[in-house]
Amino acid sequence: MDPRVIELMQTVKIPLELNCKAGDRVVVVTDFEFDPVVWQAMCAAATQMGMEVTVVMMPTRAAHQAEPTWAAAEAMKAADVNIYLTSKAMVHTKSAKEAIFGKKIRTIIMEQADYSIMTGPAAKADYLKIQEIGKRVQEVFTKAKEMTIFTEAGTNITASVDGRKALCVAGKTYPEEGQYLCAFPDGEVPIMPVEGTGNGVVVWDTSAHHIHGRLLKEPIRIKVKNGWAVEITGGEDARALEEYIEKYGDKNSYNCPAEFAVGLNPAARPRGICREDKKLLGYVHIALGSSDAIDGKIHSKLHLDGLMKEATIKCDGKIVVEKGKILI
């Protein structure tokens, strides 16, 4: 046995305690590149808590949001709880949506949650406190009709969120409210802006999905017109984004903003891995691509998040987050 399991057991049990009970049929989805010590610890914790666990492994997907193997997708749909411990994000795949929204299967998103993330401070944060703040932010975002986000690096984008429901994603699902997904480590409130309404500029300045394991070298500037990214500029990382979309995406991958979200985890540290960076307290992420994983309407092969620091968020003209500080 890999002794790192001993450390991991301390934190993998947190999402299990928040979302599962003895007797639950749990499917842990992983791939051949993912550090096996994490799924082994997850298995050990879940079986100790009396759950029936199946680990489903598949070849690492070619890109984020590529469909899992058919057999993996069928196993996922027969479970009470799914836990994604994959190298590539998959919550926006058709299979995931069918499981989460069609079959109402509680799902804990832990893509890219490697050993360092799972033993780091973000995993050990005070989740009850994050949930409490998250619920308040969720209410404000859900009531808003229009949101504007600014950053010092140049982001200035406005989009309608009228009629869209924000989620409190803080390590806990809320099946009674119809929310079957959460993540871990966690702490964010996302909302899917109304498609076709976004206008302005998005500048990713911290990290982005298509660059794994390091922070961005130079900011990526995305010009948005009537809900579509019309121009991507910047350095090498911006070119890599264009290439990534060309290789793995489709025309809907330019849907922007596909998501507005604010991070709420005070213990998270920027490390160039979206799984954790997205949760950074006061950081905002704005996505390109699919928006239909929650209540948006556009489906794409991709959903790519990009992070920005010290953001200011206005809901219907009122500042609710100021330079990374939550005012709610």
Next chain:
Amino acid sequence: MSLSMQLMEMVKNVRIVFELNAKPGDSVLVITDSLQDMNVWMALATAGRAYGCEITVALMADPRDTHRIPPPQTIIEAMKVADLSISATSKEFHTGGHFKHATNAGHKFIIMEEVNSDILLGLAVRADYHLMNEVGPRLKEVMDRGGRWHVTSETGTDFTCETKPQTGRWMAAKADLSNNAWGFALASFPDGEFGASPVPGSGNGRFVWDTSVHYPHGLLREPISLNIRHGRVVNIEGGAEAQQLIGFMKEHSEGKNDEFDIELSIGFNPKCPITGILRTDKKHYGKIHTAIGDILKGQLHIDGVTRKPTIHVGDDWVVEKGVIRVPPLDTWV
């Protein structure tokens, strides 16, 4: 999980499973559990992927307490959409009804339960499976004519039962619908056996397991003798191992589990060693294996192996002291 030299050997040795049962692009499900040797499923996943199949591995984190307990529903659902499923689990689960429900038309199933690294590095996997698949039909032709079976052995077996024509099956690592009358494509790996289906209630006499059994593990020190009347085991005699087996059956079964007319199978793998591991001992050339359990519920099925049997089927003398009298198998000793 570095790729050791041994794992490389295993990858090479399991390639035949894909050659005989899959084509590039097929969806293959490898089923395993947390008690199983990791090298086994890793070798299968590596070989299958190298062969061009889409591999999914499903690992049960809570292995079944005993043989023949169905896998979780999650795995059954995954099996339904795979072209080929391989059960590389620490326990047997391939029979008892749930397997049939989980397979659709054209689905193939390879049994590799209890197979460990030693087996995949041993000789049983290196037999000529193409040749075994050539002679399989000839073996079936002779053994599957139906009639009365009479089995004797040097350790005291003297048993008779009835069989009907064309109710037997043979397997040599190639899952093929034409190999059996059950309607699903099933084989194991390592492999090489012909199995007759006795008419329930027709078995009488004594069967002596003298090589190995499903439980306790390892080569038997003392034979286990089963007295059979009208297809049911009326008593089990022997030494400490017989007592262990009786205890195990009491602990793990509901009902009597005393049926004996479940299987009557002859191994024909010429390279299989005798190791005390039932998975390969029963495939050993010229060994006969029989079982005790419950055919309807399928909840318990304990196999036992007997060496050097002599078998008559009707008027035909088909096996002589462990030598199968069907050319060219008579030269494989």
